Amino acid sequence: MMRDWVERFFQRLAIEKGLAANTQKAYQRDLLRFLGYLEGEKIPLPRVGETELASYLHHLRQAGLSARSVSRAVSCLRSFFRFCLEEGVLSIDPTSHLQSPRFRTRLPHALTFEEVEKLLSASAGQSVREIRDKAMLEVLYATGMRVSELVGLPLNSVELVVGYVRCMGKGSKERIIPLGSSAIFHLKRYLESSRSHLLKGKLSPYLFVGSGGRALTRQRFWRMIGVYSRRAGISKRVTPHTLRHSFATHLLERGADIRSVQMMLGHSDISTTQIYTHVAREWLKEIYLRYHPRA
Numbered sequence: 001m002m003r004d005w006v007e008r009f010f011q012r013l014a015i016e017k018g019l020a021a022n023t024q025k026a027y028q029r030d031l032l033r034f035l036g037y038l039e040g041e042k043i044p045l046p047r048v049g050e051t052e053l054a055s056y057l058h059h060l061r062q063a064g065l066s067a068r069s070v071s072r073a074v075s076c077l078r079s080f081f082r083f084c085l086e087e088g089v090l091s092i093d094p095t096s097h098l099q100s101p102r103f104r105t106r107l108p109h110a111l112t113f114e115e116v117e118k119l120l121s122a123s124a125g126q127s128v129r130e131i132r133d134k135a136m137l138e139v140l141y142a143t144g145m146r147v148s149e150l151v152g153l154p155l156n157s158v159e160l161v162v163g164y165v166r167c168m169g170k171g172s173k174e175r176i177i178p179l180g181s182s183a184i185f186h187l188k189r190y191l192e193s194s195r196s197h198l199l200k201g202k203l204s205p206y207l208f209v210g211s212g213g214r215a216l217t218r219q220r221f222w223r224m225i226g227v228y229s230r231r232a233g234i235s236k237r238v239t240p241h242t243l244r245h246s247f248a249t250h251l252l253e254r255g256a257d258i259r260s261v262q263m264m265l266g267h268s269d270i271s272t273t274q275i276y277t278h279v280a281r282e283w284l285k286e287i288y289l290r291y292h293p294r295a
Helices: 002-017 021-040 050-062 067-086 113-122 128-143 147-151 181-193 195-199 218-231 240-253 258-265 275-291
Strands: 164-168 174-178
Touching: 002 021, 002 067, 021 050, 021 067, 050 067, 113 128, 113 218, 113 240, 128 147, 128 164, 128 174, 128 181, 128 195, 128 218, 128 240, 147 218, 147 240, 174 258, 181 195, 218 240, 240 258
Parallel strands: none
Antiparallel strands: 164 174
């Protein structure tokens, strides 16, 4: 019986909540871990109260889970018990006063504009693969996409005349992001002189392809960006997310409003985007200390 309710809860997550696939999987692991704990402690679900939940969270911390992971587990339990209450499985929600653990927000790591220029220049080769790589890096920095969004772009997602790309983000939410002139130039170059050579007569629904028309993986792109960052002589660790952070930080540094940046990044909650304002403030402080005559 309980298994049926759990399955219905997972269906609710997928259909109504619009959570990304990875988040759904994480919630499933969190809930199954909790139910396994109850089974091991011989605690029936209707008997779960604040004391039992506090013991469970202590169990998670003892098991070495980070504050962020425990916080996600709390969110999962809140959703599950709210579901049980709505479905009449339980009459009381034991999570109504449950506190999420606080954790320090890590500031995103961004490149300077000069470092981005070095990275993009390092990928300016003439081979069909380098032309593709250059286009991918230009699009990534121009749009701030997640790497999974970049490698999964359909061929018909770009409109080069108007200058935008349609991107399917987390929770299957589509957003439209402008493309700058540099990204448009290198995308045209890739489409006209490189993609057909990589396809070798095959067809592919994807914009960016590997040899024989295979779709590029996130792991392949991670390795690729590492190669170019080393070639550029950048000592920092550079990942695809570094360019996403750089995109947001550089926009805010130059006066973009936070709502527009939120829309382009595809953040459902503006508090996630506000992390980048801390980075921009640090940059402004550095500029102030460097140039103000009485700093």
